[in-house]
Amino acid sequence: MLITLAEPATDQPVVKPLQPAIEIHGVTKCYRTRTGDVQALAGIDVVVAAGEVVALVGPSGCGKSTLLRIVAGLEQPDTGDVRLFGLAPAQARREHRFGIAFQAAALLEWRDAAANVALPLELAGWPPAARAERVAALLARMGLSDAAGRLPRQLSGGMQQRVALARALALAPPVLLLDEPFSALDELTREQLQGELLDLLATIEPRPAVLLVTHNLAEAVLLADRVVVLSRRPARVLAEVVVDLPHPRRADARDDEQLHRLVARLRTVLRRDQDEVMGSGE
Numbered sequence: 001m002l003i004t005l006a007e008p009a010t011d012q013p014v015v016k017p018l019q020p021a022i023e024i025h026g027v028t029k030c031y032r033t034r035t036g037d038v039q040a041l042a043g044i045d046v047v048v049a050a051g052e053v054v055a056l057v058g059p060s061g062c063g064k065s066t067l068l069r070i071v072a073g074l075e076q077p078d079t080g081d082v083r084l085f086g087l088a089p090a091q092a093r094r095e096h097r098f099g100i101a102f103q104a105a106a107l108l109e110w111r112d113a114a115a116n117v118a119l120p121l122e123l124a125g126w127p128p129a130a131r132a133e134r135v136a137a138l139l140a141r142m143g144l145s146d147a148a149g150r151l152p153r154q155l156s157g158g159m160q161q162r163v164a165l166a167r168a169l170a171l172a173p174p175v176l177l178l179d180e181p182f183s184a185l186d187e188l189t190r191e192q193l194q195g196e197l198l199d200l201l202a203t204i205e206p207r208p209a210v211l212l213v214t215h216n217l218a219e220a221v222l223l224a225d226r227v228v229v230l231s232r233r234p235a236r237v238l239a240e241v242v243v244d245l246p247h248p249r250r251a252d253a254r255d256d257e258q259l260h261r262l263v264a265r266l267r268t269v270l271r272r273d274q275d276e277v278m279g280s281g282e
């Protein structure tokens, strides 16, 4: 079944069909700390097409979240340029061009599930009746209708992440930024949510472009159309691997031999990078 989570927004400019969803060009970032400079990103170029799912993988601390935060306009790059459908991140945020979800669901603890999902709609000035209808549809889509009135602390970790995803999707953004959305969950719940995200992406029309940060290689391959492999810090792009598993994908594709082969390929790229560092005596 195809569902339309996209509400016709009156003030949303038309998106040109061939325009990339996300363009990251020559982005560098250095954090200045009391104990010295931390060079996080060393010239990153990544382009994500409309409707494409791209996973960013790399060693712990290499700069994946930094890059995602720069795309979201939460950090400024030192050099380089980021555009979402041609807009700078701050403008893209004002125009509700992206939704974002993090590892910790980051829900407002005093608001129930429905009110958390409603937040972006409130900020965008939706009238109460339209808001309520939209929130009910989103909660139903995430299997959370019975939990609408519960506070975050009354929800399991998986349910909290579902609420966070529903909130990120509330304004039907054409871009979804996901930073380790499932990594705080136990393995079974994580697999369950991966399956739900696959279903969601297969049924949302039009499909949003997704930039997904994960350190889990199997998750990257299962969910993404393309995996961008970042090096150890300062991060640069080591490889881009196209995931040619068929669509629509189901969660049981995780047992697919082709998936395992792709994971092995990613691991080889990362290991080679690691070995270079060891070889250089660092």
Ligand SMILES: Nc1ncnc2c1ncn2[C@@H]1O[C@H](COP(=O)(O)OP(=O)(O)OP(=O)(O)O)[C@@H](O)[C@H]1O
Binding pocket: 031, 032, 033, 038, 040, 058, 059, 060, 061, 062, 063, 064, 065, 066, 067, 215, 233
């Ligand atoms: N605000 C900050 N100030 C100083 N250093 C920072 C800041 N944010 C991140 N860093 C440093 O920048 C580097 C990249 O961090 P980042 O969180 O982007 O990596 P990551 O690849 O997402 O890590 P992980 O996989 O462990 O989540 C790390 O060395 C981190 O300690």
